Amino acid sequence: MPASTGVATRALRPARTVVRWAVRHGLPAVYLDRGARHGDPVGRLLRDGAVRDEPYPLYEELRARGPLSPGSIGLVTPSHAVASEILRSDRFGVGWDRSQAPRPIRWALAFGDELDATGVAEPPSMLVVDPPDHTRFRRLVSRAFTPRAVAAFEPVVQRTADSLLDALELRSGVVDLVETYAAQLPVLVIADLLAVPAERRADFLRWGAAAAATLDPGLPFRRYVAAERALRAMHAFLREHMARLRRDPGEDLVSRLVSLPEDEALTERELHATVMLLLGAGFETTMNLLGNGVVLLDGHREQWEALRAAPSGWDGAVEEILRHDSPVQITGRTATGTVSVAGRQVSPGTRVTVLLGAANRDPDVFDEPTRFDVGRPNARDHLAFSAGIHYCVGAGLARLEGVIGLRALSERFPALRVSGRPVRRDLQTLRGFEHLPVQLR
Numbered sequence: 001m002p003a004s005t006g007v008a009t010r011a012l013r014p015a016r017t018v019v020r021w022a023v024r025h026g027l028p029a030v031y032l033d034r035g036a037r038h039g040d041p042v043g044r045l046l047r048d049g050a051v052r053d054e055p056y057p058l059y060e061e062l063r064a065r066g067p068l069s070p071g072s073i074g075l076v077t078p079s080h081a082v083a084s085e086i087l088r089s090d091r092f093g094v095g096w097d098r099s100q101a102p103r104p105i106r107w108a109l110a111f112g113d114e115l116d117a118t119g120v121a122e123p124p125s126m127l128v129v130d131p132p133d134h135t136r137f138r139r140l141v142s143r144a145f146t147p148r149a150v151a152a153f154e155p156v157v158q159r160t161a162d163s164l165l166d167a168l169e170l171r172s173g174v175v176d177l178v179e180t181y182a183a184q185l186p187v188l189v190i191a192d193l194l195a196v197p198a199e200r201r202a203d204f205l206r207w208g209a210a211a212a213a214t215l216d217p218g219l220p221f222r223r224y225v226a227a228e229r230a231l232r233a234m235h236a237f238l239r240e241h242m243a244r245l246r247r248d249p250g251e252d253l254v255s256r257l258v259s260l261p262e263d264e265a266l267t268e269r270e271l272h273a274t275v276m277l278l279l280g281a282g283f284e285t286t287m288n289l290l291g292n293g294v295v296l297l298d299g300h301r302e303q304w305e306a307l308r309a310a311p312s313g314w315d316g317a318v319e320e321i322l323r324h325d326s327p328v329q330i331t332g333r334t335a336t337g338t339v340s341v342a343g344r345q346v347s348p349g350t351r352v353t354v355l356l357g358a359a360n361r362d363p364d365v366f367d368e369p370t371r372f373d374v375g376r377p378n379a380r381d382h383l384a385f386s387a388g389i390h391y392c393v394g395a396g397l398a399r400l401e402g403v404i405g406l407r408a409l410s411e412r413f414p415a416l417r418v419s420g421r422p423v424r425r426d427l428q429t430l431r432g433f434e435h436l437p438v439q440l441r
């Protein structure tokens, strides 16, 4: 790029930031706030802090309205059957046709477009692209997550958990289990998978938290600016990291992605989107699984004791934690054609908010759904990892980390108790704890 163009680009950066925020967060916030004021459940869910802390009563209100009801931005479903149908349907996609958007929005999207400010839920992240691009990205990534590849990760996860627990042995009094364990384990495991230096983990945690915030629509301007700063730092790191692995490749997933043969090679933007998604999705969700699990088991002490006595039950326990308090609560799809769902005609372009956390408490599928029971026979029928072509590619690894992480913790600190008030993260799409004070002994 000529120097003058670079200077011009930098000079436009603040304006771009404002436009990007306005179109991605400012405008949705106006709609959602208006909806919330008129009692719209989706508006309340996404905009009301009290509902964010405890969304389950609102899900039940929605369930009473039926399996698919109108909200401020399209339709919304709390139903397991409808969510499964939509997530698996080829009449729904994750992308949206920008060419159909009003002209000012198209202009804003084009003007605000910049690789280094792109978040994990923006194209070309595989989370938000449809086939054939989705198929292409997914095929490349899923090679690293075959059952055999995940099983090979078991010693890494165990070793990482053990060394974190060794460090915890030296602590006394109340410790924050998120900071010392629940966040550390997944970030170290994903660092290993992507060959990123473990010393940078504090940066990843900071960047990941900012990236996670951008998943929620309607972010206030200041939080967006902070998030964008973190995204820029993350992209700068990725650029360096990929250049290093191009020069000196290893056996890891990123080395493989940057040295694909020409006919499969990803563009620079696609590489950034893919690695950034893996990095963020790899720990932002799993830390919630661990934190939510500890709090649930602390509240159901007899089940913690039963798992200590019979550790083979941890597989089922992790499924029940995922079901009962799902780390990802919300996703969405857009109808690509006219389609009939739950007796309703859905027209092309209609957005459906899919409440995974509500589907996982659907009484048509789960007996007494609010009861937490690690022995629940069909807990694994949950949609915590979604369904269809976007089904979580890292589900096997997440399950492994959940089982090893919680089992190892219970073995090392059998008397562990939550001590003080756990603090929820200020997020809607992801559900987990920011702080989790515990007494280890």
Ligand code: HEM
Pocket: 126, 127, 128, 138, 190, 277, 278, 281, 282, 283, 285, 286, 289, 326, 327, 328, 331, 332, 383, 384, 385, 386, 387, 389, 390, 391, 392, 393, 394, 395, 397, 398
């Ligand atoms: C408890 C932990 C986790 C949960 C609850 C979770 C949940 C999810 C969900 C719900 C989706 C799909 C969203 C949708 O359908 O719109 C998803 C997609 C994805 N997850 Fe996970 N995830 C977890 C851990 C992981 C891990 C450990 C990794 C990677 C190492 C990962 C990588 C991905 C990727 C790359 C996608 C996009 C897949 C696609 O679009 O085809 N996740 N995850």
